[in-house]
Amino acid sequence: MMDWTLSIAILVGGLLLSMGIGLPVALGFFVINVIGVYLFMGGSRGVDQMIANATVAVSTYSLAPVPLFLVMGSLFFHSGLARRVLDAIDVLIGRLPARLSYLTVTSGTVFAALSGSSLANTGMLGSLMVPEMMKRGYKRHMAIGPILGSGGLAVIIPPSTLAVLFGSLARIDIGALLVAGLVPGVLLAVLYGLLIYGQAKLDPxxxxxxxxxxxxxxxxxxxxxxxxxxxxxxxxxxxxxxxTGVATPTESGALGIVAVALLALGFRALDMKAVTEAVADAARVTGMTFLLITASSTFAQLLAFSGASSGLVGWATSLQMGPTETLFVMALILLVLGMFMDQVSMMLITLPIFVPLAMSLQFDMVWWGLIMLLMLEVSFTTPPFGLLLFIMQGVCPPGTTLPQVARAALPYIACVFVLILLVVLMPGLATWLPSLL
Known part of the structure; x- marks a missing residue:
């Protein structure tokens, strides 16, 4: 059998090369998978096996919440319910220094619990709040930073579509992982509020x-x-x-769609345009996600079949690093990858390696999964590839540069690192609510 270091160099190196030359992520995965199948799984017979595995990968019941949460979040925005909530919170906050920054964080936290999409949250808050804040004389960092921070909250606050995908790929209880992000998500919003208070105090x-x-x-x-x-x-x-155990994550997604539809109907905001736009948005994102999962399942099996996964886990454990040091290395890898890749690609590349390693170290998988999700949240705002940075730059006034947007995000990234430290020191922040399930 080929040495595991050569196997991992061919598979992971080839994948990174395909991305480097500009191939779409899904296509890059499929190209490397075909090469790997011929090298490690017996040529054409391996291709037949790859096709069979792809069907199994996307037909798993645990992925069903993804399109449901996406439809729910899209309908919430397209029906106008989100704007209604934003206007109401604006009135409720009242007169307060830096009130528009607080309004952004508060609204972003609420929207995270109602949509499950960081990209949608950032896009909407940016298009609504940035022009108003700039008109009121807010400096760039006070206008842009809170939107980038609160936009990322949807990664951990349920119903997070990214958490559903992460749990499915890592074989973690999705219901427990969703619930685990609730307390840390609210705590992170509080940290953002304290940051805004400090910034406004230092520079009125x-x-x-x-x-x-x-x-x-x-x-x-x-x-x-x-x-x-x-x-x-x-x-x-x-x-x-x-x-309460009344519904599974899939059933809760369906209940969420019904709840949004009934509320929109009650506010006379439900029409066919909102429904068709919501379904179309969800279909586009779901199609791309499932295509990537199809490619990832074969990639993970190739890593295992070639001995790369077991060899890497054996090498990592032989270094005699403690669990904390290993966790730090995992987080550092995600931080570096986040500068060049989107979150789904990062999960597809790292989880086949990280999950066996985390299990070998006997981590609580829900606790570990939440920390990894927090690192994925950081990667949304790390230059040069942070997706939220591009969305934010697109809705900012002309002349706003990517470095300016990235600098505004830095204090909020620091808040996420503070939260990760708190979760490491106090695991109960992540495990208490799931223990009630």
Missing amino acids: EAAPDYDYVPVPLGERMWIFARDVMPMVVIILAVVGSIL
């Missing part, structure tokens, strides 16, 4: 005051009851049904 001109018309308490309570409280139905339908 970064978020100047402006005239605000006070709203009577009674009217505020009515706006809260009318525009915010009904959205709790969506959160209860998704998160509550998983926590």
Whole structure:
């Protein structure tokens, strides 16, 4: 049998080369898979096996929540419910230094629990908030940073489509992984709020005051009851049904779609245009995701069949690094890869290697999975490939450069690292809620 180092050099090196020359990720995976099948699995017979494995990979029930959560989030945005919530929170916050920055973080946290999509959150908040904040005289970092930070919250706050995909690929209980992100997600939003407070205190001109018309308490309570409280139905339908054991993640996704549709119907915001746009958006993302999963399943099997996975795990354990040091190395690898790849590609490349290693070290897989998801959240805003950076630059005023956007994200990346440290020191932050399931 070929030495495992040569096997991993051919497979992983070939994959990185295909991406480097500009091949689409899915196509690059398929090219390397065909080469690997001929080298390690017996030529044409291996191709037949690859096709059979692909069918099994995308027909697993654990992936069913992905399109459901995507439809739910898209319908939430296209129906106008998201704008209604944003306007209501704006009134409720009232007069507060840097209030638009707080509004962004608060709205982003709520949207994360209602959509499950970081890209959608960032795009919507950026297009709505950046022009307004710049018009009010906010400095770039006070306008851009909170949107990038809160946009990434959808990676860990349920219903996260990325968490569903991660759990499926890593064979982690998806319901437990979804619920595990709730407490750390809220804590991260609090850290963002403290960061905004500190920035506004150090530089009051970064978020100047402006005239605000006070709203009577009674009217505020009515706006809260009318525009915010009904959205709790969506959160209860998704998160509550998983926590109480009433529904599986797949069933909770269906319940979430029904809840969003009923609310949109109640607000007279549901029409065929919103429905067709939501379904079309979800279909595009689901199709690409499933195509990548198809390629990844064969790639993982090639790593195992060629001995690359077992050889790498054996080599890593022979270094006699402790569990903490190994976890740090995993996080560092994701940080570096995040500078050049999207999150799905990173998972497809690393999980076939990381999962056996994490299991050999007897990590709590839900706890470990949450830490990996937090690193994936960081990779959304790491230059030069961070997807949220490009989305943010696209909605910013002309002349805004990528380095300016990246600098605004740095303090919020630091907050994520603080949260990772807290989760490592206090594992109960990630494991308490799943233990109630």
